[in-house]
Amino acid sequence: xxxxxxxxxxxxxxxxxxxxxxxxxxxxxxxxxxxxxxxxxxxxxxxxxxxxxxxxxxxxxxxxxxxxxxxxxxxxxxxxxxxxxxxxxxxxxxxxxxxxxxxxxxxxxxxxxxxxxxxxxxxxxxxxxxxxxxxxxxxxxxxxxxxxxxxxxxxxxxxxxxxxxxxxxxxxxxxxxxxxxxxxxxxxxxxxxxxxxxxxxxxxxxxxxxxxxxxxxxxxxxxxxxxxxxxxxxxxxxxxxxxxxxxxxxxxxxxxxxxxxxxxxxxxxxxxxxxxxxxxxxxxxxxxxxxxxxxxxxxxxxxxxxxxxxxxxxxxxxxxxxxxxxxxxxxxxxxxxxxxxxxxxxxxxxxxxxxxxxxxxxxxxxxxxxxxxxxxxxxxxxxxxxxxxxxxxxxxxxxxxxxxxxxxxxxxxxxxxxxxxxxxxxxxxxxxxxxxxxxxxxxxxxxxxxxxxxxxxxxxxxxxxxxxxxxxxxxxxxxxxxxxxxxxxx
Amino acid sequence: xxxxxxxxxxxxxxxxxxxxxxxxxxxxxxxxxxxxxxxxxxxxxxxxxxxxxxxxxxxxxxxxxxxxxxxxxxxxxxxxxxxxxxxxxxxxxxx
Numbered sequence: 001x002x003x004x005x006x007x008x009x010x011x012x013x014x015x016x017x018x019x020x021x022x023x024x025x026x027x028x029x030x031x032x033x034x035x036x037x038x039x040x041x042x043x044x045x046x047x048x049x050x051x052x053x054x055x056x057x058x059x060x061x062x063x064x065x066x067x068x069x070x071x072x073x074x075x076x077x078x079x080x081x082x083x084x085x086x087x088x089x090x091x092x093x094x095x096x097x098x099x100x101x102x103x104x105x106x107x108x109x110x111x112x113x114x115x116x117x118x119x120x121x122x123x124x125x126x127x128x129x130x131x132x133x134x135x136x137x138x139x140x141x142x143x144x145x146x147x148x149x150x151x152x153x154x155x156x157x158x159x160x161x162x163x164x165x166x167x168x169x170x171x172x173x174x175x176x177x178x179x180x181x182x183x184x185x186x187x188x189x190x191x192x193x194x195x196x197x198x199x200x201x202x203x204x205x206x207x208x209x210x211x212x213x214x215x216x217x218x219x220x221x222x223x224x225x226x227x228x229x230x231x232x233x234x235x236x237x238x239x240x241x242x243x244x245x246x247x248x249x250x251x252x253x254x255x256x257x258x259x260x261x262x263x264x265x266x267x268x269x270x271x272x273x274x275x276x277x278x279x280x281x282x283x284x285x286x287x288x289x290x291x292x293x294x295x296x297x298x299x300x301x302x303x304x305x306x307x308x309x310x311x312x313x314x315x316x317x318x319x320x321x322x323x324x325x326x327x328x329x330x331x332x333x334x335x336x337x338x339x340x341x342x343x344x345x346x347x348x349x350x351x352x353x354x355x356x357x358x359x360x361x362x363x364x365x366x367x368x369x370x371x372x373x374x375x376x377x378x379x380x381x382x383x384x385x386x387x388x389x390x391x392x393x394x395x396x397x398x399x400x401x402x403x404x405x406x407x408x409x410x411x412x413x414x415x416x417x418x419x420x421x422x423x424x425x426x427x428x429x430x431x432x433x434x435x436x437x438x439x440x441x442x443x444x445x446x447x448x449x450x451x452x453x454x455x456x457x458x459x460x461x462x463x464x465x466x467x468x469x470x471x472x473x474x475x476x477x478x479x480x481x482x483x484x485x486x487x488x489x490x
Numbered sequence: 491x492x493x494x495x496x497x498x499x500x501x502x503x504x505x506x507x508x509x510x511x512x513x514x515x516x517x518x519x520x521x522x523x524x525x526x527x528x529x530x531x532x533x534x535x536x537x538x539x540x541x542x543x544x545x546x547x548x549x550x551x552x553x554x555x556x557x558x559x560x561x562x563x564x565x566x567x568x569x570x571x572x573x574x575x576x577x578x579x580x581x582x583x584x585x
Contacts, residue, residue: 379541435545
C-alpha cells in the first residue's frame with residue numbers, strides 16, 4: 001500500500017472487511033510512512049510500534065474469529081493530551097515529559113474497544129495553549145502543505161499527521177478552536193462536538209468548562225464513523241452528557257431539504273479577507289444550488305468572545321494546572337531547598353512561556369478584588385454570547401463562517417505576540433463559550449494553502465452538521481486533495 | 491492596563507511561579523497587552539445577567555455513595571518522583 005494515495009477510513013475498513021489487507025499490514029504501512037516522512041513534519045511525539053503491532057495482530061485474530069468491532073484494525077493516532085495506559089502522555093510539556101499514565105482516557109478506551117489501533121501520540125501546543133503548535137516542548141510541528149508554515153493548533157500534530165497521510169484519522173481536543181483551526185490550515189475535516197458529548201476523563205484538563213474531544217480525518221464520513229465510537233455518557237465524568245448517541249454514519253443520508261444556513265453578517269463583512277470570502281461563498285453556493293437557503297443572521301455579542309475567553313480559559317487553566325506541584329507525578333526540580341522551592345522551581349522549570357503567561361493571567365482574574373470585574377463579568381458575557389447563537393438558531397439550522405481569518409502562517413510570524421496569535425481564534429471561540437458543536441471542512445485552497453469552512457450546529461446536532469459536510473464533500477473533492485510534500489499536486 | 495513589577499511578583503507568588511528578573515519587563519508588557527485586550531468587557535452592560543458556568547446549564551449529578559473504584563495506590567505511586575512506605579516524600583516542613 002505504501003506510496004499509494006492514502007485511503008479514507010471507510011475505504012480502509014472495507015478493505016479489512018473483505019480481507020484485501022490485514023490490520024498488521026495497515027499498521028506496518030503507517031509506521032513506515034511515519035518513519036519516512038515525519039522527520040520533516042514532526043507530527044508525532046511518541047510512536048508505539050510494538051503496542052500498535054500487538055493490537056493489530058489482536059484485531060486480525062478478532063476478525064478471523066468473527067468478533068471484529070466496527071473499527072477493528074484501523075490505525076489512528078491520539079493527541080498527546082489523552083492519557084494512554086502505559087504509554088507516555090506528555091501534553092507537549094516538559095512538566096509531563098516523564099508521565100506514563102496508569103489508565104487510559106475514556107475516549108481512548110472506547111476507540112480501542114471498537115478495534116482502533118493506536119500507533120502513537122501527536123504533537124500539540126503545550127497543554128493545548130496555542131494556535132500554531134509552536135509552544136510544544138518537542139519542537140514545532142510543520143504544515144505538510146508548506147513546511148515553512150505552521151499546521152495550526154493546538155491539535156497541530158493530529159491535523160498534520162492526517163494531512164500528510166501518516167494516519168487516516170486522529171483525535172484532537174478543542175477549547176477555543178484547537179480542532180477546527182488546524183483542520184482548516186491542514187486541509188482536513190475536524191469536528192468539535194457539543195460540550196459534554198465526549199468524556200473528558202483522562203483528557204488532560206486545560207479549561208474544564210470549554211474542553212471537548214473530537215475527531216480529525218479526511219472526510220465528514222470518516223469523522224462520523226469515529227465520533228460514534230468515541231462519544232457517549234461516562235459516569236466517571238460528571239459533565240459528560242446523557243443524551244443518546246445517534247448513528248452518525250446512517251444520519252449522513254438525512255434529508256436536508258429546506259436547510260437554512262445562517263451567515264453572521266459581521267463575519268462576511270469587509271473585515272473578512274476577500275479571497276477567503278470568495279471561497280466560502282463558492283462552497284455555500286454549492287449547497288444553495290441543491291436547495292439550501294442562505295440567511296443573514298446576527299451574533300451581536302460574538303466580538304466579545306476573545307476578551308471573555310481570555311479571562312475564562314486562563315482562569316480555569318490556572319486552577320487546573322495548580323495540580324502540577326512536583327509531588328505526585330510529573331517534573332520535579334533537583335535538590336529542593338524546602339517545600340516552597342519544590343513547588344515553585346518544579347513549575348518554573350516544567351512550564352513553558354505561554355503556559356506561564358496564561359497561569360498568571362488566570363491568577364490575576366481570580367485574585368481577591370478582581371474576581372467580579374474579570375471572572376464574573378466574563379461569565380455574564382458568556383451568557384450573552386450563547387444567547388446570540390440560540391436566538392440565531394430559531395431561524396436557521398446551521399451557521400456557516402470562516403474557520404480561521406487566513407491560511408497557514410509562517411513559523412515564528414505570530415509566536416512572539418500573544419495578542420496577534422489570539423486573533424487566530426476569533427471565529428471559533430464563541431462556539432466553545434456557547435458549548436455548541438462545530439466542524440471545519442476544506443474548500444478551494446488559496447495560493448496552494450488550504451482554507452476551511454466552519455459549520456456550527458445546535459447543541460447535540462452533530463449528525464446534521466456531519467450530513468451537511470458530507471453532502472458538500474459528495475459535490476466537491478477538496479477534502480481529497482493532498483499536500484505536495486505527500487506526493488499530491490498542489 | 492499595565493502590571494507593575496510588584497504586582498507581577500505577587501501574581502507569581504500566588505501561582506507558585508518564579509519570574510527571572512531579566513524576563514520581567516517582557517512579561518509585564520505581554521500581560522499588559524492581554525489585559526488591555528480583555529478590558530473591552532468593562533464596557534458591556536451585564537446588568538441582571540446571570541453568570542454562565544456551564545454552557546449546557548448542567549448541574550452536578552449525584553450518585554449512590556458507594557465505592558466503585560479499587561485501590562490503585564501502587565500504580566499511582568509508581569509514577570511519583572519520591573515515595574516511601576506508601577507516602578509521598580517532600581522536603582521537611584516541620585523541624
